[in-house]
Amino acid sequence: MDAVSSRKSVNQIKLEKRLRRQVGQAIQDFNMIGAGDRVMVCLSGGKDSYTLLDILLKLQQSAPVEFEILAVNLDQKQPGFPEHVLPEYLTRVGVPFHILEQDTYGVVKRVIPEGKTTCGLCSRLRRGALYTFAAEHGITKIALGHHRGDIMETFFLNLFYGGKLKAMPPKLLSDDSRHVVIRPLAYCEERDIAKYAAIREFPIIPCNLCGSQEHLQRKAVKSMLLEWERQFPGRSNSIFAALQNVALSHLVDPNHFDFAALGAQQAPRRDWLASQSADGESDDDVLVATVSVDELLKTMPQGRLAQSETQHA
Numbered sequence: 001m002d003a004v005s006s007r008k009s010v011n012q013i014k015l016e017k018r019l020r021r022q023v024g025q026a027i028q029d030f031n032m033i034g035a036g037d038r039v040m041v042c043l044s045g046g047k048d049s050y051t052l053l054d055i056l057l058k059l060q061q062s063a064p065v066e067f068e069i070l071a072v073n074l075d076q077k078q079p080g081f082p083e084h085v086l087p088e089y090l091t092r093v094g095v096p097f098h099i100l101e102q103d104t105y106g107v108v109k110r111v112i113p114e115g116k117t118t119c120g121l122c123s124r125l126r127r128g129a130l131y132t133f134a135a136e137h138g139i140t141k142i143a144l145g146h147h148r149g150d151i152m153e154t155f156f157l158n159l160f161y162g163g164k165l166k167a168m169p170p171k172l173l174s175d176d177s178r179h180v181v182i183r184p185l186a187y188c189e190e191r192d193i194a195k196y197a198a199i200r201e202f203p204i205i206p207c208n209l210c211g212s213q214e215h216l217q218r219k220a221v222k223s224m225l226l227e228w229e230r231q232f233p234g235r236s237n238s239i240f241a242a243l244q245n246v247a248l249s250h251l252v253d254p255n256h257f258d259f260a261a262l263g264a265q266q267a268p269r270r271d272w273l274a275s276q277s278a279d280g281e282s283d284d285d286v287l288v289a290t291v292s293v294d295e296l297l298k299t300m301p302q303g304r305l306a307q308s309e310t311q312h313a
Contacts, residue, residue: 098137148187
């Protein structure tokens with residue numbers, strides 16, 4: 001082996017070790033996986049979910065607890081989707097898997113006007129289908145492939161467009177408290193994941209449903225963060241560190257910090273807004289219509305479920 005090849009091999013080993021360490025650290029920090037867990041890895045065919053599955057399979061061999069891995073892909077019936085790619089790959093690596101078939105693509109195209117952003121509705125429909133499958137098959141943890149960059153981008157999307165200080169948590173309990181969602185790649189950088197996916201030669205399947213929309217807000221935020229990092233190296237590290245170092249007492253949300261109790265006397269609090277509300281004005285004059293995901297799901301035909309013959313070793 002020549003010097004160049006040797007250096008390349010060493011760098012690849014370092015990259016894999018770094019990703020394994022970061023995933024292991026995230027699992028430990030947020031108690032993502034416990035003994036006996038049945039972990040459903042949601043596999044889209046993109047670099048992130050392939051890397052997540054690959055690293056979890058490696059960690060499973062030396063983990064301090066025993067847990068199961070089940071790869072699940074939702075075939076959304078996009079025109080031209082290569083249905084054979086994922087089953088062939090998963091069979092080759094020996095991973096138990098299910099392929100869910102549900103025409104969420106048709107629903108999105110029917111409901112969302114041409115040229116409008118489809119990602120929001122598409123993700124909600126996917127989530128509903130995957131949650132239903134998880135409940136029916138005894139899944140205890142749902143693993144998604146979001147990485148550190150996704151978390152920071154979501155923070156700025158909520159800040160700029162949603163008026164919220166809210167990101168994408170590494171661990172989440174669903175609204176109905178039935179599902180625990182984990183993001184083991186929370187500490188991993190996208191560029192490392194891209195390098196690893198290229199080295200491992202995963203059979204990547206592009207998402208053409210939303211990929212054709214070039215002006216998505218998330219793409220603008222991603223470009224902003226990349227430009228910041230180019231001009232000010234280390235800024236991304238600082239932003240991510242800030243998301244782990246929150247001082248609620250220095251923000252302005254009385255629902256999360258009891259400012260009223262600071263230095264307060266025993267006298268009752270007075271209503272400072274009574275005189276202003278007497279004029280009869282209301283902030284609730286505008287109603288916003290929303291699409292019910294549950295209603296949309298009811299209109300969809302029941303998808304056919306294809307299950308691999310692969311069994312646990």
